[in-house]
Amino acid sequence: MKIIFRLGLLFLVCSCSMTSYKTEKINGVSFVASRDSINDTHIKPLLNIHANYAAIMPFGFIRELSHPEIMFNTERQWFGERKVGVKQYVESLKKHHISIMIKPQIWVRRGEFTGGIKMTSEADWKVLEDSYSKFILEYAKVAQEVKAGIFCVGTELETFIDNRPNYWKELIIEIRNVYKGKLTYAANWNEYDRTPFWSQLDFIGIDAYFPVSDEQTPTVEACRLGWLKHKPTIKAFSEKYNKLILFTEFGYRSVDFAGKEPWRSDRDMNVVNLKAQTNTMQVLFEEFWDEPWFAGGFVWKWFHNHDKSGGLRDDRFTPQNKPVEAMIKAQYFK
Template sequence: MKIKLLIFFVLILSETSFSQKNKINGISFVGGRNVVTEASIKPVINVNANWVCLMPFGFMQSLNATQISFNRDRQWWGERKVGVRNTSALFHNAGVKVMVKPQIWISRGAFTGHIGMKTEDEWKLFESVYEQFILEYAVLAQEIKAELFCIGTELNKFVTKRPQFWEKLIAKVRKVYKGKLTYAENWDTFDKVHFWKKLDYIGVDAYFPLSGAQTPGIEEMEKGWDKHKSEIAALQQKENKPVLFTEYGYRSVDFAARQPWNSDRSMNSVNLKAQENALKAIYNKFWDEDWFAGGFLWKWYDFHHKAGGTSNSRFTPQNKPAEKLIQEFYGTYQ
């Protein structure tokens, strides 16, 4: 009897642990204007991704606007409920799991982490609108059987100034959505979130600065990770939750690891090796850790045949040496 119980507990532990053979090898799949087809998702499957992140968008006019426009006919197909529903079905049919991650875009690209209202009444109005935005997509996530739902992305000022709202929002989301929950905090404020214990994953958008070199080597970037990794691991131990990189990625550009979040189009000197080295370094440092759940690569377009390429300096790895690297690496962590 004791032996049977021991075997039982070993099996339970093996099912719930985050071993290197049970990682979220994810792709952030951009919702575009085109209707997604089976042909559109085949390249994602070909790089051995076992998860995708689908991102419906809401739009704000400014950092202190109280309204969010979402699921409107004038939005791109992939950014609306119809796009999420149909794209999810295609990926699920192919055996790929789905995270739904509603995001806000502010006019002129202002940083969402600085969203803040001027008065209490404005905060309450904004909160009611944000709650509607999140709950509508939480209900959709339940309908499409999405395995993971993200309640927000890079909203630290909102999170720190309105803690009671977030506690209540999580409870409301739990009532309509029965899957796993996370929140995606920016790399420099991931330790400033008070509600990690109420979620299933600590979500980090992992654009940590690693090196100021034009083409940093793999070992150099691994050393650059040491301090950040220690801080991530300390939070993980404190909260006792697995860590998920809700976004990670690097541009194929000179100085790719100096400010990995920087999407400035004036940075356009193509450097394919910098992107490849940076990805190797993040994989080497994290994917073997039991407490690390995996991550979602930023980012991937549905029009694969004309996305990226060796003259492209943006984040996508498509049709670059990095694509082959991802295919090989994700293939070893199935």
């Protein structure tokens, strides 16, 4: 009887141990900052799709790609882009058991790509470093205060990182001194493999706008073939650093050629194609969500006023009130 009891106890311990390694996927949305505060009405649609995480995105602004000073947390900004808004959003979402990633972002005037931020002198690089440190450490303190589950140290800043790698490595140490949760960086899809500080972070963050199909309406089969060019490299990268991959942004526009250059937000791409959006999203879910080396991700993007967002005539990224929303709901329910 003692032998049977001990075997039973051993089985129970092993079972509990194995269970502890199973982690819930991050089924997230990129929650867009607005002019207004949010309430339960704005959160209910997130609960309806079974989202368990939201990325909250305060903004800093730069006048041009070579300008070194970041303006942030000013009265001229929208409520959700400032500290007061971040705290209100987080407090409201956490009441409904939605976890938080705080993901501060830079906006360059006229919407120029942040990856191109580059200074023309050593003096300006120093000013930019000082300005960015103030910006990111301010929100790292907020993340610690509100007990955010994840903090993102930057988004798509490849040229800044390429030119100043030592600054970034030292900055992450400073952030660790302020914020005690999990860290990631949102690398652009064609940047992550040369980002030099993954060993200092907890997740390998990728904004997953990988090209997967040149077809006008990408088929499921074409998209699956398209991922063969990228997925093995992503998996190998996870294994190299022994860290989970997190899609800090993922999604497709509801337009023709949605899988060709998924990062494009050009207004001249305006032919609505809902099937293109659902097919590309379906394959992304099928290829990644069951992988043990994949942590999950954040749909780009989700607006607070659900009833007035997206819709069958909308050609933008948001899945709201489109067929792909039901697909996300089904996936997140799993």
